[in-house]
Amino acid sequence: MSEQELKALRLRIDALDEKVLELISERARCAQEVARVKMASLAEGEVPVFYRPEREAQVLKRVMERNQGPLGNEEMARLFREIMSSCLALEQPLKVAYLGPEGTFTQAAAMKHFGHAVISKPMAAIDEVFREVAAGAVNFGVVPVENSTEGAVNHTLDSFLEHDMVICGEVELRIHHHLLVGENTKTDSISRIYSHAQSLAQCRKWLDAHYPNVERVAVSSNAEAAKRVKGEWNSAAIAGDMAAGLYGLTRLAEKIEDRPDNSTRFLMIGSQEVPPTGDDKTSIIVSMSNKPGALHELLVPFHDNGIDLTRIETRPSRSGKWTYVFFIDFVGHHRDPLVKGVLEKISQEAVALKVLGSYPKAVL
Numbered sequence: 001m002s003e004q005e006l007k008a009l010r011l012r013i014d015a016l017d018e019k020v021l022e023l024i025s026e027r028a029r030c031a032q033e034v035a036r037v038k039m040a041s042l043a044e045g046e047v048p049v050f051y052r053p054e055r056e057a058q059v060l061k062r063v064m065e066r067n068q069g070p071l072g073n074e075e076m077a078r079l080f081r082e083i084m085s086s087c088l089a090l091e092q093p094l095k096v097a098y099l100g101p102e103g104t105f106t107q108a109a110a111m112k113h114f115g116h117a118v119i120s121k122p123m124a125a126i127d128e129v130f131r132e133v134a135a136g137a138v139n140f141g142v143v144p145v146e147n148s149t150e151g152a153v154n155h156t157l158d159s160f161l162e163h164d165m166v167i168c169g170e171v172e173l174r175i176h177h178h179l180l181v182g183e184n185t186k187t188d189s190i191s192r193i194y195s196h197a198q199s200l201a202q203c204r205k206w207l208d209a210h211y212p213n214v215e216r217v218a219v220s221s222n223a224e225a226a227k228r229v230k231g232e233w234n235s236a237a238i239a240g241d242m243a244a245g246l247y248g249l250t251r252l253a254e255k256i257e258d259r260p261d262n263s264t265r266f267l268m269i270g271s272q273e274v275p276p277t278g279d280d281k282t283s284i285i286v287s288m289s290n291k292p293g294a295l296h297e298l299l300v301p302f303h304d305n306g307i308d309l310t311r312i313e314t315r316p317s318r319s320g321k322w323t324y325v326f327f328i329d330f331v332g333h334h335r336d337p338l339v340k341g342v343l344e345k346i347s348q349e350a351v352a353l354k355v356l357g358s359y360p361k362a363v364l
């Protein structure tokens with residue numbers, strides 16, 4: 001390519017950037033107007049709701065449907081995700097607590113869902129995320145709820161039994177684990193590998209094959225594992241890209257998870273009910289009396305009404321020995337007439353039923 005051609009193309013890019021800049025600014029001014037309208041239409045004592053997950057899902061879906069390339073749909077939606085995040089920050093900067101420390105996959109999930117223009121707050125434990133939201137210190141919390149290899153995150157399910165929370169969104173993240181070392185690590189003398197118990201389990205076969213005699217040490221998070229390795233010469237950590245970048249570690253081996261489709265699903269928790277979008281999911285907790293056929297009775301109304309169950313999980317209830325509660329996710333919104341009917345039917349048979357929330361299916 002000649003210098004001349006390159007110069008002409010860069011001039012075109014400069015002109016386009018100017019237009020993009022103008023349009024983004026116009027969009028941001030529009031969002032400020034939206035905030036003004038929301039404030040003006042408040043009833044006495046009503047609190048304004050700036051963050052609208054159902055609208056955000058709609059915007060991102062529209063972008064993906066209309067995108068004609070060459071950028072991929074996900075790439076384009078990620079760009080719009082960040083524009084919207086910045087526009088919302090003009091209306092109201094959101095505060096989001098997540099399972100920390102900095103560099104965890106939960107932080108990556110929070111950024112994927114809310115974008116980077118939020119004030120994020122790392123918490124030391126799942127229960128602390130719930131408490132921070134319950135106390136009103138943050139608008140939303142982000143917690144892991146299930147992993148495709150290792151199953152349910154029980155701490156999260158149990159926290160729902162203790163706190164009154166509304167689920168207002170979900171996000172799925174592909175989890176890639178790397179074996180990380182620091183600049184002082186003697187890579188032929190590694191005698192200890194740190195990681196979160198779930199991550200050690202997700203890389204079990206790889207570790208058996210490559211480091212069968214090395215001690216595996218479970219710590220509170222992958223980011224904590226990465227932090228420890230920085231100060232030691234004979235250890236390595238299993239963690240993801242964010243932790244590697246944050247602690248300046250290098251990858252001795254990449255993508256060492258046993259299953260290539262290893263993914264984790266995260267939930268956004270808060271106190272805000274989300275209106276239907278037409279493509280939603282609902283999460284409920286149900287406890288049934290301890291009698292034969294109770295689970296069957298619970299599932300029949302879903303089957304009879306053609307409602308898709310996406311997940312069912314059992315946990316010991318807090319109220320009695322050998323009694324259980326069921327966590328159920330299904331497709332639909334609790335305001336849909338069909339879903340309403342099913343929930344009414346179940347509540348006639350159940351000891352207790354609680355709707356944890358209806359929220360848009362993950363777009364990104």
Ligand SMILES: O=C(O)C(=O)C[C@]1(C(=O)O)C=C[C@@H](O)C=C1
Binds near residue numbers: 031055085088
């Ligand atoms: O439509 C709204 O209610 C807005 O506040 C605008 C907007 C946007 O930038 O598109 C910003 C924040 C909301 O979470 C949803 C959408």
